[in-house]
Amino acid sequence: MSELIEVKVPDIGDYADVPVIELFVKPGDTIKVEDPIATLESDKATMDVPSTAAGVVREVLVQVGDRVAEGKVLIKVEAAGAENTAAPEAAGNAAAQATPASSGAALEQSEASAPSAASAATASAPTPTPTSAPAATGGSTEVRVPDIGDFSDVPVIELFVKVGDTIKVEDSIATLESDKATMDVPSSAAGVVREVKIKVGDRVSEGAVLIVVDSAAGAATAPAPAATPATARIAAADATPADAPEAFEQSKLSAPAAGQAGAPSAVALGGRVHASPSVRAYGRELGVDLAQVRATGPKGRVVREDVTAFVKGAMQTGIVPGKAAAAGAGVSLGGGLDLLPWPKVDFSKFGEIETKPLSRIKKISGQNLARNWVMIPAVTYHEDADITDLEAFRVAINKENEKSGKKLTMLAFIIKASVRALQQFPEFNTSLDASGGEMSLVYKKYFNIAFAADTPNGLVVPVIKNADRKSVFEIAAESGELAKKARDGKLGPADMSGACFTISSLGGIGGTYFAPIVNAPEVAILGVNKSAMKPIWDGKQFVPRLTLPMSLTADHRVIDGALATRFNVYLAQLLSDFRRVML
Incomplete structure (x- = not known):
């Protein structure tokens, strides 16, 4: 007859109220002994809590964010028969035989004792030996791997120091990782790193030299670890020789509780990556x-879900962030950027210089533009629009409205024509989206047009909302108001969000053509320059016509060359005969 087995938080030493930061099971899951149930995190370490029973999960009694202590029931497992309960019973008996000093032992004992319960009673533990103090030679100190219990050949997964670095006592040197835990190894000496004896991927054991530190006169060095934590671990080893992972957890969790002056500082969770051992293994x-x-x-x-999403994104886009060839690795034609480091130049060697900080606008826009330039396969298409008649009409209307103060700008006409072109070619009013796990195209039914505004601090891009519902006069008035707010630095986030399509106009400055950068998540941007008179052949003769240079940059993943050219030609037709906008 099946029964429900309570899987509880094992002995984790003096720690209490440890938060649950990850859950790996849900009701209905089938699990085996030693499958991870949850990840707990103290202020000094992370650990995966393994299951002590095999079967089907019937209840999950904790959730992410809950705080738990020893004995707290995590899940209830329905086991098919009594054979599934052997592991927890063996673990409980072994823990009962351990001395009270083995505060951290039962945690891994509960995982590892089942496979070797038969031999547990006869196992004999080696005599614990304290880690030797750092060996000093003259002004140099060797910093070694501290006591990590019965573990050996533990891989180095991160290094935090290099030759020439100045470090303090307790600064992290490297991260070691077993199959159940990760820990940072702190320095037991202060000074300048003269040698680094290990590299990422090396396997180390207790006593292995990690670095050599040139200690300054009187520099503080940490005392050697006392034997007490090791004794606690060995006490648990008397119960079963299969509890090797326990020692690794003990080295993280018992040190701060031991309180001896000679004990090494507990390794703190550090490094640039915040992940549990199981997620690290999955990533590797x-x-x-x-x-x-x-x-x-x-x-x-x-x-784990973050890693899965990362892999899916890389497979769909072919872009692997941060995947750059190492210096000197040779020529690469792969998908990475293979970028060289940014050059560091002492410009003062060549003459007088002055350094000024970038404005906030340029810092923000610079990051966005760099991302867009690198990630979007953009192509720019050029077209000339004959705006002779439109410009004459604009001048005439402005003259009629001199007294009222209303004024039309060419930008307002371009915005209105762009809305009509977006309606004719809806692919230009889309955005790529991968939030659902697959790349999809979002078609927008609204028409918000952004325009680049020049300010003393840099370019900003205010947005005219629902431009399809506004007249050319309304668009001209609103664009003028937004441009003034931009120059005064009074634009709010709402004024610069929600754009479907952007227009960058250099008409007031000059130029002929340029290649504007698409403003993600939009898929296209229109650049316009100063209009100029050009001789145009009308079939019989050359006639002077006012032409507007247009540069359309489009994301080639969504818009191919034929579609982009059709859009450009259609927009030029609208501007040549604005009556077409009403059709």
């Missing part, structure tokens, strides 16, 4: 650099 399995993954978990944590 897929070849993913977790530093490039967008974290959605609590406190900026990378969860």
Whole structure:
């Protein structure tokens, strides 16, 4: 007859109210012994809590954000028979035989004791030996791997120091990772790093030299770790030799609770990636650099779903963020950017210089433009529009309305014509979206047109909302008001959001053609320059016509060359004979 087995938080030493930061199971899941249930995180370490029973999860009694302590029931598992309960019973008996000093032992004991319960009673533990103090030679100090229990050949997954760095006692040197836990190894000496004896991927054991530090006179060095934490771990080893992972957790969790002056400082959670051991293993399995993954978990944590989404995105777009060839790695024709580092130049060697900070606008826009330039496969198409008649009409209307103060601008006409072109070619009023796990195209039924406004601090892009519902006079008035607010620095976020299509006009300055950068998530942008008189052949003779140079940049993933050219030609026709806008 099946029964419900309570899987509880094992002995985690003196820690209480440890938050749950990840859950790996839900009701209905089938799990095995040692499958991870949840990830807990103290202020010093993270750990995966394994299941002590196999079967079907019937209840999950915690959720992300809950705080738990030893003995708290995490899940209830329905086991098919009594054989599934052997693991928790063995773990409980083994923990009962352990000395009270083994505060961190039961955590991994509950995972590892089941496979070797038969041999547990006869296992003998080696005599614990304290980690030797850093060996000093003259002014140099060797910083070694501290006591990590029965673990050996633990891989180095991150390095935080290099030759020449100045470090303090307790600064993180490297991150080690077992199959159940990660920990940062702190420095036991202060000074300048003279040698780094390891590299990422190396496997190290207790006593291995990590770095050599040139200690300044009187620099503080941390005392060697005391034997007490190791004794606690060995006490649990008397119960079963299969509890090797326990020692790794003990090295993280018991140190701050031990309180001895000679104990090493507990390794703090650090590094640039915030992820549990199981997620790190999953990332390595897929070849993913977790530093490039967008974290959605609590406190900026990378969860399993983030890694999966990253891989899907890379497969769909062919772009792997941060995947650049190492210096000297040779020529690459792969999908990475293979960018060289930004050159560092001492300009003062060549003459007098003055350094000024970038304005806030330029800092923000610079980041966006760099992203758009790199990520969007953009192509620019050029076209001339004959605006001779339109300009004559604009001048005449403005003359009629001199007393009222109403004034039409060429930009207002271009905005109105662009709306009509977007209606004719709806692909230009779209955005790419990958939020659902697949790349899709979002068609917008509204028409918000942005225009670039020049200000003393840089370009800003206010937006005219619902331009399809407004007259040319209304668009001219609103664009003038927004341009004034931009120059005065009074534009709000709402004034610069929601655009479907952007127009960048250099008509008041000059130029002929240029290649504007698409403003993501839009798929196209129109650039216009100063109009000029040109001789145009009318079939019989050359006649002077006022032409407007137009430069349309489009995202080639959505808009191909034929469609872009049709859009440009159609827009030129609208501006040549504005009556077409009403059709």
